[in-house]
Amino acid sequence: MTHRVVDASCGPLLVEDDGMLVNARGIVYATAERFAAPVLAPQHSDVHDATLRGAACPQLPSRLDFVTGPVIDELARSEACQVLSVTAPSNAHKLPVMVWFHGGAYMSGSGEAPKYDPDLLAAEGRVVVVRVTYRLGIFGYLNPSAEGDDNLGLRDQIVALRWVQQHIAAFGGDPSRVTIFGQSAGGDSVLAVILSDGTAGLFQRAILQSAPLGLRSGREAMTAAMREAAAGVVGDVAPADSGVETLLTAQTAAVTAARPFGLAGGLPFAPIAGLEPLPATGDTSRRFAEKASHVEILVGYTRNDAGPFIAMNPRTRQLQRLGLTRPASAVMTRRIFGEPAHELARTWTSKGGNAATYRVDWSPPGAPLRACHCIELPLLFSADRWADAPMLGSAPHAVDVGLARRLRGYWSSFAHDGVAGLGVSSLRV
Secondary structure (H helix, E strand, O other): OOEEEEEEOOEEEEEEEOOOEEEEEEEEOEEOOOOOOOEEOOOOOOOEEOOOOOOEOOOOOOOOHHHHOOOOOOOOEOOOOOEEEEEEEOOOOOEEEEEEEOOOOOOOOOOOOHHHOOHHHHHHHOOEEEEEOOOOHHHHHOOOOOOOOOOHHHHHHHHHHHHHHHHHHHHOEEEEEEEEEEEOHHHHHHHHHHHOOOOOOOOOEEEEEOOOHHHOOOOHHHHHHHHHHHHHHHOOOOHHHOOHHHHHHHHHHHHHHHHHHHHHHHOOOOOOOOOOOOOOHHHHHHHHHHHHHHOEEEEEEEOEOOHHHHHOOOOHHHHHHOOOHHHHHHHHHHHHHHHHHHHHHHHHHHOOOOEEEEEEOOOOOOOOOOOEOOOOHHHHOOHHHHOOOHHHOOOOOOOOHHHHHHHHHHHHHHHHHOHHHHOOOEEEO
16 A cells, blocks of 8 residues: 655645545544533644544444444544544545544444445545544533533534535545535434534535434433433542543443433434534524525435334334334334435425435345345445445345445435436435
8 A cells, every 4th residue: 555645734644545545544633622622623744644543432332233243343442533534536636525424323433434434435426535533422412511511522523524624625625515424323413513503614415314303302301311310420520530431331321311211212312402503492493494505415214224223122022922023113214214304305495405315225135124224334335344244134245236336326426416416306226
């Protein structure tokens, strides 16, 4: 692998360049004290090594490992996790930029994970892809002190977008053509970023993949109960002075406190409405009206999105005995993913914006959970990286190569030309 130095405006970066693609990893885009708002990283004059993957936020094992396989096992963990990676064609010049927010229920994952390597998307689609790592769980979405800063993971994401505006031109990206995209909690993050104060002009298009939009409302009492449970574990020690393990224990207590709150308890952590930089829930419609004409959206889900969540439900055995597993999955998919996605698209167009929808029906033969949550990720990214994902079953060469290229083509066409680039207002994959 050939290395060279990119003279970026943030400072010189040592990157990999094989003549086809440039890869820069682990770039620090912000710094932050624990439970404090992030600050854009200062410029540096010395050469920074951007050939190594950055750290993931401290976290507990992902509850979806039985679907995706391990995602971050080879990454270091650190609270200094405000890093991003850039993949670009070697000869890029003013190409569209796609900024990825990873999923993981706001509790797990990292943009540095090899499973999100976007080499094929960047090369085939002629786009510059940026992957963002941000604070998670108690570190990013539930300050145990109600008087402190909140929505810190969301603020990390916004600062990363400001970094893109200032520095992506060094990699051949056009800061005036930015698409934000994400899956699951990453898709929910996309909507939160759209709704946030201070994000106008940072992006022009957005893709929401399997965002649990049906779980966004009625969270106030749950969040209060979670904060109380977390504070009880931390005790009299200031949260900023607590050990990482203590905070992860407090996070577990918060998750337990969320369980009695129904479906919302399945996504205990999320950006909190009404706290900076988000408007109150009642102001969402007004914010849609402000944003719709400036941002095009592509929003969708997978046919059996809720399958993994039914599978992990303690009542699953009873559902199996009654033959209700698939009907329950269908109902939950419609309620949490499908109907809210279509409703968002309708609302967007009614407010004067452009919107398209999609649904992924594909799954390989013998896939145990069919077209489940995350099933499109091996199509969008490198299939080889996803070979150990249990959701794909045991069939060799499980990923449909032609379909994968087509899906990447849809996503990159949207980044280039918006809804018009898709040619249709509704996709079925």
